[in-house]
Amino acid sequence: MAQPEEMQIQVNDDVSMALLVAGEGEPVIFLHGAGGLFWDPYLDQLSNQFKVYAPFMPGVGNSTGLESILDVWGLVLTYYDLFDALELDSVNIVGHSMGGMIGCELAATDPSRIKRLLPIAPAGLFDIDNPMGDIFAMVPEDLAKRIILDQESEVAKAMFALPDDMDEKVAVVITQISTLNAAAKFLWPLPDKGLKNRLRRIKTPTLVIWGKQDGLIPVEYAQEFKAKIPNMTLEIIDQASHTVQLEQLLRCVELSCDFLTADNLRPAP
């Protein structure tokens, strides 16, 4: 795998963001989910074709200033500040889970800043009759079962391995908790923060990828995104749960690259 470069950018007076950056070509911003950011094979493969910028959300890793962000709106403006700092007027966004939700918010708030939108199993909606799992009240064993279909796979083993050394273990768990805490700022106690009323504003070409056996956010949620986003294609992938981009790596990379290079742009209305 490529070794991504680490960048640190002061994006406004209150927020400094750390990013992993790798590859050459058209820029793609990857927004991570509530579990945090890791340079994984999906990002690695994307970086073969694109310049991937993967920011740590404020409050995660070396990104600071979460306490200055009051709500989803504040978070959206912070990401626009990041785009400004990177001198990106309009950019491709890929986001997983919570990152997919943030991507949708970015595209709904100012459609001119987002070129193409690719949410993977995005959060942001809540169906009281088919509730998604509560990631904030889940022991790690239960979380593992819900987000990866094949518990014996290398993906599963790599994701939940803890170091043997106690000091390292404590450090890893503190990072996990801090990451979830930052996510909680925008997802607690339910991830419905009004996105359902804003999805209609997304005019950007949009591809949503969802694992057919998603054990965390049921695949039925995809249909509500489809019903509300005017220009959206849905790809449901069999034999995958919530971590679909790693569980079905090649298929997801292929779909992502095709979408992110397709001649599908039209001027923003």
Next chain:
Amino acid sequence: MKFVSFNLMPYRELPKDFEQKYESVWVTPPKTLYDPRIGHEIYHDYLDALEYSVDLGYDAVGVNEHHSNAYGLMPSPNLLASILSRKVRHSDTTSLIVLGNSLALYNPPIRVAEEMAMLDVLSGGKFIAGFPVGTSMDTNYVYGVNPSELRERYYEAHDLIMKAWTTDETFTWNGKYNQLRYVNPWPRVAQDPHPPVWIPGGGSVETYDFSLKNNYSFSYLSFFGHKYAKKVMDPFWKRAEALGLDDNPYRAGYAQLVCVSETDEQAEKDYAEHAMYFFAKCMHIARRFVEAPGYRTVASLKAGLRSQLDGSAKFGSELVGEGLGWKDFVERGYIIAGSPDTVAEKLNEAAQELHVGNIVLINQVGSMPRELLMKNLQMFAEEVMPKLRDTWPQYDPSDYWPSGFADSYSTPDSPKST
């Protein structure tokens, strides 16, 4: 030394197989297990016991706040405290403690300033205000407060309440979480400048400084007794020293399960069953609800995470599952139990060891029936308390305890008496 007669108000009749059949005593215990007729009896038994504690001369009677909890049936402790205030107002010795209101749960938080001022006035200036952050179960999972905001909301609420209590003029509050154009709560508090404040805590490191710097009394509330409390109280006193503060034991208190009977053997006969109920059922909490991410700060996680990861931190129900029983709980100090002599000796040792002046007594242990609770209260008050009263004679408790004006305002109990 000062003694608080404290009652968690547990439900006494959880089914025998509760801990096998249900996930948790907290957050999700099925409401169908609660029989309001039994609940009615329980509330009045416990209120009777707290009123009896006033007669017995305890230094305070105390209630606290929990939500969706089968062992803590006081979602609104202020309601029960207001009932107790009627009796406390006549007492020369007994104060009234709400330990306390979880500040971030009250919107706007001036509700706490108002209700506690009512209690202070009702009790005749004998009220002690408890300001806990509250557990993660109560605040995050049941009341839905965002864990990334809980502590900020708590501190802001505290600042607002204290300003409301100590400012004579109407003022405006423009906070991060609260905006109020006109803050001017009536009634004002009876005590000047405000009731003593106690901070009940589970031992998060920030709480030490917050208590010490504001001259509030810190209470370590766990159900695992004095040996366990030492891990928290030692660093507390170290911190006090580092801040250049005195070692007044009334700066601190701790909670202790206490069971008194005629002899050590009789104590086991009387209380073992109820103590097992407490540890097996009331301490049966689903791991997934113990702590929302961010409930503890990184500093507190660094201090406490190791014992969780190496498996040494366990719930009561897990300990019972491993075969621990009465003798182990007594030996480990979770419960101080036995004859009055035994209890006095052990409690004195514990207080010396922890250097605390305030003992928050949990005398209602699990499923104890009314008569046993009354016996426990009476024997402790009459045969243990006198032996320990004069501990710490060289220290002045008055920063942390109210003096009250009940005597001068005392009125007859019954409207018919003259």
